[in-house]
Amino acid sequence: MAVSREEVVAVLAEESGLDPAKVRPEATFEELDIGSIDVASTLFAIEDKFGVVVDPDQLDPASTVSQFVDLVLRLAETPAA
């Protein structure tokens, strides 16, 4: 499934209750105050919308938005085994 960078950022912003304009690529989850429950909700929505399952252990408070988006896009491009 083709997933765009903007779509992933939009889901992250929506599930974390943030203005998408504030979700800059270089910002970390910690800087954006994206907590574990926001991450859980975001991963749930990502799986719902794009069929991509992200292991939450691959993310931590120091993860940046662009690292997260890259991870989702990479998994989306990987054909299901």
Added chain:
Amino acid sequence: MSETRRVVVTGMGCVSGLGIGVEPTWRRALAGEGAIRPTVREAAGTLLDGPAAPVDAEALDAALTGLALRPLGMLDPLSRFALAAAAEAVAQAGLSDHPVFEARTAVLVGCGSGGNATVEAAYERLFAKGSARVHPQTIPASMLSAPASHLAMLLGVHGPTMAFSSACASSAHALGEAMHMIRSGRVEVALAGGAEACLNTGSWVGWKAIGAMADDTCRPFCATRKGMVLGEGAAMLVLESEEHAVARGAAILGELAGYGASSDATDMTAPDVDGISRAIRAALADAGVTPGTPALVSAHGTGTRLNDRAEAAGLRDVLGLALDGSTVIATKSAHGHLIGAVAALEFVLGLKALAEGLAPPVLNYREPEPECALPLALEAMTLPHEFLLSNSFAFGGLNAVLVGRRRA
């Protein structure tokens, strides 16, 4: 024993089908404008319709705009109702960010059920869509105590915070127990009331299954009444020790002067006159009011065959001839039955009625029934009363009655 500390009301807020905010709600109730209307709900292809008093979703969104809700996570309508009502009450009381929130404030929220819409969305995924996963915030958003936590988080209240659940009497118990926490000196301030969001398909169909729902409208104490009508919403009050309120120069809206609670211990759905009488007597005694004192009675008045007869008998039993000099209002005819939130909403409207000296009319009444003979305010009318007797009698036989007093 030292003199009992008086407990006063310094802030009120509410959300219901009548509107968002105490002033518009009161104006509509007084004008005899009911909120009950044809309502439709749908989930997983199941359509449900009937009379109900739903909250205007856009008005609620507007009322919540500007509140710092993001740290609270996913919010069921249950919490959204409670947050709007609490924000209004705390703003009116002038207590935002007050140091008393550090430890000497309690938050007690009555709810008959939890976040029904959140549970429904999860079950719809599981059973209708065949998904094995539900939203990760399903539990924190739907638990019965979520509104209490959300209010404490929004307002920064660090004192005792919890939920009370006793079906249709939940918020009466919350207000009464909050009054005792202030009387005993455990806290100075309590944010107390209730919330309910039961107008989703899964919850509403359960209420319909009991067989106590009207298919036309809510007609309390009327001979042709057919049952209750659901509403939804919240009402929250700021209760405060009189000395704390006076010391900070707060405007006092009224007094919560007494509370009586009883359990029928007889039947899960049928009311019991003895249990009702016991709670009314206990509330009057607690307030130091003799049962011979005429009062404004805010009836439980659900419009069911059984409740209204039992309540009329209980009121006659306790008040005797004083009932004839009293005035009975039944505002569920306007805002429907908000289950866990309704006692607090009725206490808010009752205190407004006392303060303004005006009774909002009982709506949808057509003809009298001898077993329900009460001095009903069938039109808006002036009131001479100093005291409010506000009744709540819940499924499961859990009764709670509050006594309010007008401030001179």
